[in-house]
Amino acid sequence: xxxxxxxxxxxxxxxxxxxxxxxxxxxxxxxxxxxxxxxxxxxxxxxxxxxxxxxxxxxxxxxxxxxxxxxxxxxxxxxxxxxxxxxxxxxxxxxxxxxxxxxxxxxxxxxxxxxx
Amino acid sequence: xxxxxxxxxxxxxxxxxxxxxxxxxxxxxxxxxxxxxxxxxxxxxxxxxxxxxxxxxxxxxxxxxxxxxxxxxxxxxxxxxxxxxxxxxxxxxxxxxxxxxxxxxxxxxxxxxxxxxxxxxxxxxxxxxxxxxxxxxxxxxxxxxxxxxxxxxxxxxxxxxxxxxxxxxxxxxxxxxxxxxxxxxxxxxxxxxxxxxxxxxxxxxxxxxxxxxxxxxxxxxxxxxxxxxxxxxxxxxxxxxxxxxx
Numbered sequence: 001x002x003x004x005x006x007x008x009x010x011x012x013x014x015x016x017x018x019x020x021x022x023x024x025x026x027x028x029x030x031x032x033x034x035x036x037x038x039x040x041x042x043x044x045x046x047x048x049x050x051x052x053x054x055x056x057x058x059x060x061x062x063x064x065x066x067x068x069x070x071x072x073x074x075x076x077x078x079x080x081x082x083x084x085x086x087x088x089x090x091x092x093x094x095x096x097x098x099x100x101x102x103x104x105x106x107x108x109x110x111x112x113x114x115x116x
Numbered sequence: 117x118x119x120x121x122x123x124x125x126x127x128x129x130x131x132x133x134x135x136x137x138x139x140x141x142x143x144x145x146x147x148x149x150x151x152x153x154x155x156x157x158x159x160x161x162x163x164x165x166x167x168x169x170x171x172x173x174x175x176x177x178x179x180x181x182x183x184x185x186x187x188x189x190x191x192x193x194x195x196x197x198x199x200x201x202x203x204x205x206x207x208x209x210x211x212x213x214x215x216x217x218x219x220x221x222x223x224x225x226x227x228x229x230x231x232x233x234x235x236x237x238x239x240x241x242x243x244x245x246x247x248x249x250x251x252x253x254x255x256x257x258x259x260x261x262x263x264x265x266x267x268x269x270x271x272x273x274x275x276x277x278x279x280x281x282x283x284x285x286x287x288x289x290x291x292x293x294x295x296x297x298x299x300x301x302x303x304x305x306x307x308x309x310x311x312x313x314x315x316x317x318x319x320x321x322x323x324x325x326x327x328x329x330x331x332x333x334x335x336x337x338x339x340x341x342x343x344x345x346x347x348x349x350x351x352x353x354x355x356x357x358x359x360x361x362x
Contacts, residue, residue, distance in 0.1 A: 024239075024240070024243075025236075027237075027240070030233060030236050030237070030240075031233075033233075034229070034230065034232075034233040037229045037232075038226065038229065038230075041222070041225055041226060041229065041355075044355075044356065044360060045218065045219075045222045045360075048218060048360050053362075058361070059361045062356050062360050062361055063356065063361075065356070066352055066353060066355075066356035066357075069349075069352045070349050070352050070353065073232060073345055073348055073349045073352065074345070074349060077232050077233075077235070077236050077341075077345045077348075078341075078342055078345045078346070078349075084145055086143060086145060086150065086153075087145075087149065087150070087153040090150070090153040090154050090156075090157050091153055091156055091157050091160075092157075093157055094154075094156065094157020094158055094159070094160040094161055095157065095160045097160070097161055097164075098160040098161045098163070098164030099164070101161065101164045101165065101168060102164050102167060102168045102171070105168040105171075105172060106168065106171060106172070109172045111171060111172060111174075
């Protein structure tokens with residue numbers, strides 16, 4: 001953390017101070033993530049213009065594709081996959097509360113029903 | 117957060133020139149990084165409330181225009197096709213088309229997704245500043261920061277075009293429940309993108325003036341990148357839930 005010139009002026013960082021230093025995905029991985037994001041988005045839009053749009057599986061299929069895109073960006077671009085567990089849990093805590101809030105409100109206002 | 121061990125003296129765990137100040141908590145983690153993740157977690161809750169509101173109000177508008185359905189200006193009847201509305205007694209001149217423009221929004225979604233790629237390349241440029249190969253313009257942080265800001269601005273341009281078209285077609289924030297929840301949700305997202313573009317332009321100006329290099333600058337760009345990617349993932353959810361699923 002500190003170089004030799006500044007060590008005298010400042011105490012060294014704690015031994016665990018480098019815990020937030022992490023590996024990053026590679027250039028190649030970044031490009032592959034961009035490729036898959038583009039491909040999945042193209043498929044989502046294509047599906048929208050097909051008769052599959054009328055199917056009851058349309059919404060679940062789109063939600064799965066969207067979740068895959070979301071996970072790819074968070075895991076690789078936000079490098080949470082490679083980061084410290086505290087960052088991961090801070091994010092997942094907020095995301096979990098957000099998801100439960102959406103589901104609870106949709107049930108409360110009758111947009112979702114248990115057992116159809 | 118907790119007090120850093122190194123804070124016992126002057127609050128600086130390390131200082132390696134360039135005004136670098138690393139502030140560590142007792143967890144050993146940089147407190148600014150903890151703060152941005154906590155902020156992102158709380159932002160998830162903000163957008164969850166806005167998305168919930170949109171979904172709850174979906175289909176409850178009494179008057180058109182509607183997001184995915186045809187409606188009648190006069191009788192306010194709604195159907196999934198233009199013929200369906202006509203069959204319900206609506207004159208052809210009074211039929212309002214579904215208002216969401218999927219081709220245009222697909223383009224803006226693509227632009228925002230690619231801006232995330234530009235952002236990770238900008239961060240890589242800062243991390244590898246001065247290393248062989250990274251002195252070329254297309255590998256450097258300046259180019260990719262500018263590209264990210266440009267794509268963010270392009271996304272905002274698409275949004276301005278969309279909002280203007282909606283207003284011309286008769287949908288404002290006070291027209292119906294769809295208009296209120298739609299403009300609030302996408303407007304909040306647009307405000308976040310605008311803040312991100314300003315942040316990126318600030319970093320670009322610093323990069324032009326003195327160059328972004330060293331551990332502190334990597335952290336500063338990393339924090340901005342995390343915010344930018346978050347804005348991207350929120351749009352991934354909005355695009356599917358609001359634009360594609362009827």
